[in-house]
Amino acid sequence: MKRSAFSTALFLGLAACGGSDSAETEAPAATEAPAATEAPAAASGEMTMPSWYAMDGNNVTLDITAGSTDRGNYWNYNGSQFGEMTITVPVGANVTVNFSNNDPNMAHSLGISEGFETAPAMVDPVAVFDGAITSNPTSMTEGTMPGTSETISFVASEAGEYVMVCYVAGHAVSGMWVKFVVSADGEAGVTGAM
Ligand SMILES: [Cu+2]
Incomplete structure (x- = not known):
């Protein structure tokens, strides 16, 4: 009023x-x-299916770009930060993440870790699913470097609330994480995308 x-x-x-x-x-x-x-x-x-989320039967493909925009000094996933976006996949899905680093300055990484509401100063580089983490995830010189990409694949074998997070020191606490839900009800899609 x-x-x-x-x-x-x-x-x-x-x-x-x-x-x-x-x-x-x-x-x-x-x-x-x-x-x-x-x-x-x-x-x-409202669950949406953005262009970067593809589903074919039990296979989910996510195209995730670090620094897709310059938001937060490029420390974002497809423009999102601080858990504001939630990516949901059905339990049991074969998930492929095509991870690209568009940040001109900085290495980044991507993995699926135990959920949190506020990022700790350091996030242990331990994935909750086998293979759900990029190589050298804490390294500023050997992680996924500017202009490069890496593909990871894993089975989302257990329902729960997780995070997709960057393990380079200081990045998660600066906002480089989004929520990642494995749905027992077969839900698939994204909420809160930028
Ligand atoms: Cu990062």
Whole structure:
């Protein structure tokens, strides 16, 4: 209520000052305002299947890019940080992650580890599933280097709430992690993607 009253006031104010042109440009913004406030709640709960998530029978392929945007000094996975995105795969899925490093400056890594809500200063480079970790995951000189890629494959053999995380020192605690859920109910998709 407060917001729409404000929007209306803003709209009237601009209309009064700017004439018909600004009334036309401002009108959609005013009508979209309530929808925009509801969008995050809907987006966080709604499962989507982005272009980087492919499913073929029991096989899931995820194209994950470190530094797909420059957000957080490139320390992000497909633009997401701090657990704001959740990737869900069905239990038992054969998961392939095509991991690319688009950060021009820094090595990164990717693995599936035990879940957390707040990243610790150091995350042990131990994967919860065999093979679910890139090579030399803590190394700044031998990890997945800028401009390179690595593919890992694993079986998501046990349902649970995990994280997809970077093991280079300081990266997880700076936000380089997202949630990774293995669903006992066969759910597949992504919530909260950027
Ligand atoms: Cu990293």
